Amino acid sequence: MNHNYKILEWIKQNYQYILIGLAVVFIAFKLVSNDASTESANLNIEQASQDHEMSNQTSKKTEEPNKEESSLPVKSVTVDIKGAVNNPNTYEMKSTDRIKDVISKAQLKDNADLTKINLSEKLRDQMYIYIPIKDEQMPEQANLQNSDKLVVNINTATKEEIQKIPGVGPSKAEKIIQYRESNGQFNSIDDLKKVKGFGDKTVSSLKEYIIIN
Incomplete structure (x- = not known):
């Protein structure tokens, strides 16, 4: 008991120094922890910077082949x-x-x-x-065959090309285009009779100027 009493007396007499010592130890511990955290953060920042640089380089390499085309x-x-x-x-x-x-x-x-x-x-x-x-x-590229006379493929010719057929003006050419787009391609020249304005006599007179492919 006497020994414990002496310890308590010593603590009472020196408690200020004890508190100061504990404070010093606590501050030292915090400083060491902060240094470690700072070093870890710096390493993470440096790694992120390196990763970003590598990503930029990869992106530039990917874009280089298209640079000429994009220009x-x-x-x-x-x-x-x-x-x-x-x-x-x-x-x-x-x-x-x-x-x-x-x-x-x-x-x-x-x-x-x-x-x-x-x-x-x-x-x-x-x-x-x-x-x-x-x-x-495949039809001829121009949809026209040049021989002794003009020949037009009415399945592929444009309105302007169809108008080159003797006796076929803009109105009839437009009707041919409309029929073709609504019903599909002509299977024979006689299918022209299904187009309004083209009777037997008209179709017969046009046969030498028309082909079906």
């Missing part, structure tokens, strides 16, 4: 698509678009044949695209 001016082009599509028409596209892009707008028919179409070809202004049906022979 070209993008223009508006008008293309005409006909044949085995649900929506044959002229379409306003971009010069960076490809044939597959305008085909997706026109929507292919189930019997369309793409084996002879270069889907990756870039579009050009006033480009004409014809999508054949399966087992169909």
Whole structure:
């Protein structure tokens, strides 16, 4: 008991110094902890910076192959698509678009044949695209055959080309286009009789100027 009493007396006499000592130890501990946290944070920041730099370098490498293409001016082009599509028409596209892009707008028919179409070809202004049906022979590029006289393929010709047929003006050419777009391609020249304004006599006189492909 006497020993414990002496200890208590000593603590009472020196409690201020004891408190100061504890405070010093606490402050020292906090400083060491802060230094460790700061060092860890600096390491994380440095690692994040390195990761960001590597990501930028990878992104630049990915963009480099397209730099030349992206530097070209993008223009508006008008293309005409006909044949085995649900929506044959002229379409306003971009010069960076490809044939597959305008085909997706026109929507292919189930019997369309793409084996002879270069889907990756870039579009050009006033480009004409014809999508054949399966087992169909591709028409001539201009849809016209030059021999002793003018011959027009009414399944693929434009309104202006159809008007070149003797006796066919803008009105009749428009009716041919409308029939073709509503009912599909002509299977024979006699199918022209189904178009309003084309009777037996008229169709017979036009046969030498028309082909069906």
